[in-house]
Amino acid sequence: MSFIIDCATFAPLFLTRSTDYGVTMALDASEIKKIAHLARLGINADDIPEYSRNLSDILAFVEQLNVVDTTGVEPLAHPLEATQRLRVDAVTETNNRDNFQQVAPEIESGLYLVPQVIE
């Protein structure tokens, strides 16, 4: 028995390029900058064309999701559909501030320091 089954009748597993779907989803430089700003993520201006190309490829790839009809399907947030467990409303944590602040970049009197926010 051979396990190399002809899959022509099934949706191919190995489509890889936007052209495979005829989708022209693309993110331009201004959109990349906007998303980077939303994520507070510094990116080099020189790298924007590559991000634009990579992200467009990835988005085109995920466009495949639109070929399936999900009318009436509930989103699955948790694989076992478990709901959040509640704990007893009791004090369980001790103060670990000094321990946790040992790894902080900059602290003073138990406070985290950041650049001045209010002039």
Added chain:
Amino acid sequence: MHQKTLVELSADLQKGSLSSEELTRACLERISKYDAELNSFVTVVDQQALAAAQAADARIKAGKAGPLTGIPFAHKDIFCTRGVKTSCGSRMLDNFIAPYDATVTQKLLEAGAVMVGKTNMDEFAMGSSNETSFYGPVKNPWDATTVPGGSSGGSAAAVAARLVPASTGTDTGGSIRQPAALCGITGIKPTYGRVSRYGMIAFASSLDQGGAFTRSAEDAAVMLGAMAGFDERDSTSVDRPVDDYMAGLNAPLQGLKIGLPKEYFGEGLDAGVAAAIEAALDEYRKLGATIVDITLPNTHLSVPAYYVVAPAECSSNLSRFDGVRFGYRASEPKDLEDLYTRSRGEGFGDEVKRRILVGAYALSAGYYDAYYLKAQKVRRLIRDDFLRAFEQVDVIMGPTAPSVAFKLGEKADDPVSMYLSDIYTIAVNLAGLPAMSIPAGFSDGLPVGLHVVGNYFEEGRLLNVGHQYQQATDWHTHAPQGF
């Protein structure tokens, strides 16, 4: 000594023919001899390991030892280890000395296992080749020009090279099973919620799950038995007793029904890999199993669904890295925005940035329904495929990866092609099912992994199915040349 399995070493320790200190020293010597080339460790903790080994020897002498007492292991650098650098393969955490232990760390140390070091990995577990690590790529011990797989590449390479008998890993889309396959060892990812995520640095919280690498299914039963269990500090931990994984290993496979999804054997599967899997299935027939053709019709949607869900959750989880409380901070920030933006921009590598951007986009106003919600709906369809299949069969089998280990650099510049190396493993994470990869021969001289997927909480059955195969075959005993 280094060719012995965990269970064999454990027996030697109990008998007193070997001490944990001797064993630990031997592992540390092998690490110093081979790891400059392999790069599987980020941190080695010689002194701490030797002290733990001496404590283990005392415990064994006192008659209070368990099966892991005195056994050296390597810990993926994603698990927090108090007082030891926990980098997650990132510049962002290169200076991070964890102030607490992950639950998995705590459980393994309480069992008396000896941590020898922290292993290299793709940055924040995002990658399938270990090439996105801040600490450089890991080499595959079978062929130093190829990748070990990822993201738990260091953990897999260290076990394959016989540097340690066992290691830990995490699996969000295949990060235990794919490197286990590419390195020719056994790797198990349990049911979502079986192993605590507390102190395991989060990538995609609804998919992340800890597990283990070993050289045999029997050894994996010991590791998983120690790692699994309910933890109130993880809100998605499942409150249910852990099965005795050792007890079921010897059950015969007569009558076992193995599902074979036709979707896993189509275009893109390397012929040598397919032949090895076919031979493995023949072996299972000889052991009394029957093969049942099944269908998982939404398989082709699993990688696209994953590459919405995982980046979305990653962009949310990684927002905690802001240069304020821990981790990398950019020098001389001019204001708070600049502090955030440059700390993140300089602290994260390319692949992590790509995924944060994709996730931020998918979750941004106007796109949430089109991407995230759509992907979560498709996720249900993928899970339902498995539920239907498990009404007919006991386990599902196929290849773990579509090819053997690929060359370093081969897919590094092409994210989508890299993502497709996890095509058989990703659906399992979306469904939250347990799965394992075991060695099943070679193609072009490189190891092939057999992927075995079980129903929820049937880790014991997977280990039984792996162990019986390993009693009948010797693929799992093959060591890479020179190791």
